[in-house]
Amino acid sequence: MNDSPRRKELTRQAAQLFVQEGFDRTTVRMLAQEMGIKSGSLFHHFRDKQEILAAVIEEGTQNALVMAKAALEACDHTAEARLQAMARAHLQTLLTDRNAHVVALYEWRRLDPGARDHLSHLRDAYESLWEQVIDEALEAGLIHGDRFLVSRFVMGALNWTVRWYDPAGPRSTDDLAHELVAMITHGAA
Amino acid sequence: MNDSPRRKELTRQAAQLFVQEGFDRTTVRMLAQEMGIKSGSLFHHFRDKQEILAAVIEEGTQNALVMAKAALEACDHTAEARLQAMARAHLQTLLTDRNAHVVALYEWRRLDPGARDHLSHLRDAYESLWEQVIDEALEAGLIHGDRFLVSRFVMGALNWTVRWYDPAGPRSTDDLAHELVAMITHGAA
DNA sequence: GTCTATATTGCGATAGAC
DNA sequence: GTCTATCGCAATATAGAC
16 A cells, blocks of 8 residues: 555554464454554555555565574674574564564465465565575585475474463573574584 | 264364364354355354364374374384484374364464363373483484473474475475484584 | 444354254 | 254444544
8 A cells, every 4th residue: 555654553563463363363443453543444554454464474574584684794704603693583583572573474374365476575585595594504514404404494493483482481582593503503413 | 072983074074174274264164064064063063163173183182192102112212213203203193184283283372271271281292202202312412402492493393394395295204304303413523 | 544333244153943 | 963044243344424
């Protein structure tokens, strides 16, 4: 529809509800209440409920991409440091402040085909960033195995943290990133 | 309600729809059609839609538990063989024939608190089987790290396969299990 | 840009005949 | 155990005033 800061803020609020309840269980009335308006007014900002989901997922993936690129810029240029930076950035966009990245991963199937088509490029860009870093780790002999499988196993391990990680618990997202990298790089001594 | 073979079969058919559409998008009318009856008749077998979900999840977890135990019985008694057997069994119950195990993992949040309470013991039994095998691998020096984190990372990597694995593709579930175990046991030489 | 009011649809579940 | 018929309700979305 448009790209106003107002819409950005509404999208952010929608993301929170989608994370808590899931897309299907979130009603437009709940969304409107969270936004401080009535349900009818919501359709002035978004064509329909689907469009809200698409906006949230676009925001979530874009954000993950930006954060990952920044993390790679800032870290050492060793394969291990870069692997760790990616994992850390991924977990931060996933687990911090109930983020839109979670929606992008867990509600992807709920997108209608048109939106899925449009957003798949963004998702692919993020995933190929991962594959690039995995490639470097393979070339450096840091890890071994099939590039396709390794990257999907790693992303799976990270994405699943949403189901069990407790931000109030003893472990930081950095702890998790460190342990994951250690697990795949120092298996047998 | 009861435990007839009829109900077992209806549960199996419900599982397939839940995997395809998700619990929320599956209507009682869709379920009834799949079962070859009218929607009103469905409530002779299940009190409500929630109870169908609980039945599917119970079936899925029970099945995963039985398969895992059998796989551990049948394999060599080395830590690596046992790890591999668990991974193989997990993938088979997850990826073969659109199984109820997927529903147990991905629709857990949709259970009402009562059912969640009742079924959590079954889930815990399955997860502690995993932790036991992970413990053995740690003791054998096959892998290193935090027991809690390693088991969750491994299960995450496996559970995420549902999102990308293509049964018609070139890789078997056994290939996946082998690659995953290799990844965490032979990181750096 | 937000409101009130409402159209319309499809949902889960029930009642009672057979 | 299955059917037909339907209840009651909550869902998305629209119309038009302000």
